[in-house]
Amino acid sequence: MAFAHSPARRVALRGAAGAALLSLAPRRVRAQQAAALVDIAGRRVQVRLPARRIVLGDGPLAYVVALLRPDEPFARIVGWGDNFRSADLGGYLAYRQRFPAIDRIPTFRGSNVGAIDIELAISLAPDVVVLNLSSRPAAESSGLMVRLEQAGIPVVFVDFRTRMFDNTARSIDIMGELLDEPGRARAFLQFRQAQIDRVVRPLQEVAHRPSVMIERAAGLYDDCCLSYGDGNFGELVHAAGGDNLGSHWLHGTFGTLHPEQVIAADPDVVLVTGANWTLYSPAGDWVNLGPGADPAAGRDRLRRLMQRPAYRALSAVRAGRVHAIWHPFYDNPYYFIALQRVAKWLHPNRFASLDPDATFRELHARFLPVPYQPGYWLSLDTP
Structure with missing residues (x-):
C-alpha cells in the first residue's frame, strides 16, 4: 500500500493530523504500561x-474503534488504509459528517499491505x-514485519x-485491551451473541437449506462470478440456514465460479454484495x-445485474x-446483522418476528456515535 500523500506534503499532513488528534484527545488518559498481549495469530506481543497512537492497516x-470509543473514536488513529473511504464511501461520509477531522488522518492506498x-x-x-x-503473509514477505x-x-x-x-470475539477483546475499553468490549460481545443466538437456535433442526449463489461485489468487475467458499459470507450463509453454492x-x-456452474446449479436464492464504490468504478453496475x-x-x-448470462x-x-x-459486513464485527437479514430471506416463516432493521437501530443507539440510516x-x- 503506498500512502496517498506525496513526500512534499507529508510533514504538513502529519502536523494537521497531530492538531486534529490534540483537539479530540481526552483530558485524562491512563498512564501507559508495558504489557504482553496474545493476538489472533497466537503471537505474544509486547x-x-x-x-495512544495506532495505525490501522485496514481502514474498515x-x-x-467506533463501537469501543464512540465519544472520540479516531483520536488515537494516526494512520489508516484509504479503503475505509474508497471501499465504503457512504459509511465514510456518515462518519466524516460527525467527525470532520478524519479527512486529515494520513492514509495509504490499496489492499496490499506489503506495499x-x-x-x-x-x-x-x-x-x-x-x-x-x-495480511500476515504479505506483511512477512514484504519485510514490513522485520522493519x-x-x-x-x-x-x-x-x-x-x-x-x-471463530475469531471475532477474541479480536474485539484484543481491540478492547489496546483501547483500554474492556467493559465496552464485553457489553458489545454480549449483545452480539444474543443476536446470533436468535438465528442459530431456531435453525438447530432445520430440515431444508435453500441453495444460495453469493456474488461478491457484483457489477464492480466485468466478469461473473466472484464468490465465497466455506469462509466469510459462505460461513455466514451456512449459519443462516442456507447451502452456499461456492462451498x-x-x-x-x-474464488470464482463459472457462469455455467451457476446455471446448472439453478440456486434457490441469489445474493449479491454491494456498497458505494464511486471511487473504485464510477460507471459500474454495482x-x-x-x-x-x-x-x-x-x-x-x-435488475440489470440479473440480465447477465449467469x-x-x-x-x-x-x-x-x-x-x-x-x-x-464481510470484514466487520456487525456481521450478525447480515446473519439475521439473510436468515429471514432464507426462512421467512421461521423468522417472521425477527427484525434485522430494529437490531441495527439498537446497535447504533447503544454503541455507535452516528445515527442509523436505512x-x-x-x-x-x-415494490
Missing part, C-alpha cells in the same frame, strides 16, 4: 497499553500497527474476515448500499428471490 477497522510506505509508517511513531490476519520490529513498533493481528464466528467448488475463502442509499436506484442496478434464466430470478446486502439491503421483489 505493547504499551493503552495504545475504524468500525471496531506500505514503511518509512512513513515508522515516522508516524505508532504504539502499535493493527493488521488483519489475512517494524527493528523500529520497536509492535504488530497485532485481528480477524473479522477469514473466520467470522461445493471453491477451496478457500474466496448496487449502491450503505447508510442512506436509495433503494429504488439500487433495485434498478440489481442469471437471466434462473428460477430464482424469475421468482424474485434475489437480494443485495452491504458488502462491508439502506444496507434490498430485494428485487420489493
Whole structure:
C-alpha cells in the first residue's frame, strides 16, 4: 500500500493530523504500561497499553474503534488504509459528517499491505500497527514485519474476515485491551451473541437449506462470478440456514465460479454484495448500499445485474428471490446483522418476528456515535 500523500506534503499532513488528534484527545488518559498481549495469530506481543497512537492497516477497522470509543473514536488513529473511504464511501461520509477531522488522518492506498510506505509508517511513531490476519503473509514477505520490529513498533493481528464466528470475539477483546475499553468490549460481545443466538437456535433442526449463489461485489468487475467458499459470507450463509453454492467448488475463502456452474446449479436464492464504490468504478453496475442509499436506484442496478448470462434464466430470478446486502459486513464485527437479514430471506416463516432493521437501530443507539440510516439491503421483489 503506498500512502496517498506525496513526500512534499507529508510533514504538513502529519502536523494537521497531530492538531486534529490534540483537539479530540481526552483530558485524562491512563498512564501507559508495558504489557504482553496474545493476538489472533497466537503471537505474544509486547505493547504499551493503552495504545495512544495506532495505525490501522485496514481502514474498515475504524468500525471496531467506533463501537469501543464512540465519544472520540479516531483520536488515537494516526494512520489508516484509504479503503475505509474508497471501499465504503457512504459509511465514510456518515462518519466524516460527525467527525470532520478524519479527512486529515494520513492514509495509504490499496489492499496490499506489503506495499506500505514503511518509512512513513515508522515516522508516524505508532504504539502499535493493527493488521488483519489475512495480511500476515504479505506483511512477512514484504519485510514490513522485520522493519517494524527493528523500529520497536509492535504488530497485532485481528480477524473479522477469514473466520467470522471463530475469531471475532477474541479480536474485539484484543481491540478492547489496546483501547483500554474492556467493559465496552464485553457489553458489545454480549449483545452480539444474543443476536446470533436468535438465528442459530431456531435453525438447530432445520430440515431444508435453500441453495444460495453469493456474488461478491457484483457489477464492480466485468466478469461473473466472484464468490465465497466455506469462509466469510459462505460461513455466514451456512449459519443462516442456507447451502452456499461456492462451498461445493471453491477451496478457500474466496474464488470464482463459472457462469455455467451457476446455471446448472439453478440456486434457490441469489445474493449479491454491494456498497458505494464511486471511487473504485464510477460507471459500474454495482448496487449502491450503505447508510442512506436509495433503494429504488439500487433495485434498478440489481435488475440489470440479473440480465447477465449467469442469471437471466434462473428460477430464482424469475421468482424474485434475489437480494443485495452491504458488502462491508464481510470484514466487520456487525456481521450478525447480515446473519439475521439473510436468515429471514432464507426462512421467512421461521423468522417472521425477527427484525434485522430494529437490531441495527439498537446497535447504533447503544454503541455507535452516528445515527442509523436505512439502506444496507434490498430485494428485487420489493415494490
